[in-house]
Amino acid sequence: MPEGRTLTERQLNRALLARQMLLERARGSIPKVLDRMGTLQAQYAPSMYIGLWSRIEGFEREQLDRALESRTVVQGTLMRATIHLVSKADYWPIAIGVRKGRREEWVNASHRKDYTASEMSAGARRLRRRLGDGTMSRKEVHELLGEDSVVTNGVNMWLDLVRVPPSGTWERRRADLYAATEAWLGSPPKKLDERAGIEHLVRRYLTGFGPAPTGDIANWAGLHPKRVHPVIDTMKLRPFQSESGEDLVDLPTFAGKLRPDSGQDPLSKYLYENLSGRTQKLVCASENGKLLRRCLAEDLNGLLERDGAGKDRLASPGRNFSPPGTPSRIFWKLWNFPVR
Secondary structure (H helix, E strand, O other): OOOEEEEOHHHHHHHHHHHOOOOOOOOOOHHHHHHOOOEEOOOOOOHHHHHHHHEEEEOHHHHHHHHHOOOOOEEOOOOOHHHEEEEHHHHHHHHHHHHHHHHHHHHOOHHHHHHHHHHHHHHHHHHHHHHOEEEEEEEHHHHHOOOOHHHHHHHEEEEEEOEOOOOOOOOOOOOEEEEHHHHHHHHHHOOOOHHHHHHHHHHHHHHHHHOEEEEEHOOOOOOOOHHHHHHHHHOOEEEEOOOOOOEEEEEEOOOOOOOOOOOOOOOHHHHHEOOOOOOOOOOOOHHHHOOHHHHHHOOOOOOOOHHHHHHHHHOOOOOOOOOOOOOOHHHHHHHHHHHH
């Protein structure tokens, strides 16, 4: 791939924040916002609400509840074998894109050497028959599969499952009620294969996090680069370089649309310096409040509200940053938003 123009760290910072809708909130449906941001990790249910509230103008908690109930968005174990909130349209391309790679990684892990792919596949078939078009709790799944935690935790590598409401919501945070994805969303498109799924993953990542190194895309997808790079090589992507000489790629439709530099912004500086690999991983800033800490670990979220008080409080970046004893307006907003 030919060398592209060099982008400064500042330009990459602004591009990331803009694409993640963290410079200004967006208007749009939850599915469209999820597609635009490259899905939303949801290991801890409240983080979904905080993450969407941070990005969608006028968002209220009940909107996500209704979207989950109407099945326009779903929670499933997808990239990096972690729970993600995705649009209905995104589920199957992503699931099929990561399926083979996840299974290989699972059976090759040293602590699972006594478990074979055929055994896991048999357990998945047994669970699918029992599920039918209904739902089962984690406890019921655990009992059905012989009360082996390794099998219970890994069966979703061989059977596509979604977490269904009311589990995995603000009111019932543990996502422990399962349904077969085919029963919940319908069957996947017939012509959808692994290669098409991986290409979809590349486009989703770059939409939300580009421009980026190809290694970041593979890490985010939880796939070995050998699966991702051949697909990237066939795609029409625009090359860039970082100031350090690292090769970057971006979608042609986004290339050149970088946020103009408007001077040093303490909030942006704080966000950028706590980002790892330009992904969704944010170093937790607060020592106060279990909920806030867990939400921060999930996503670039509502702590970083762009008001004057928030900017001033967040002007000092660092892993050990703690807010003052008297909460600023930003913290009151965060605490009060979900419980009204």
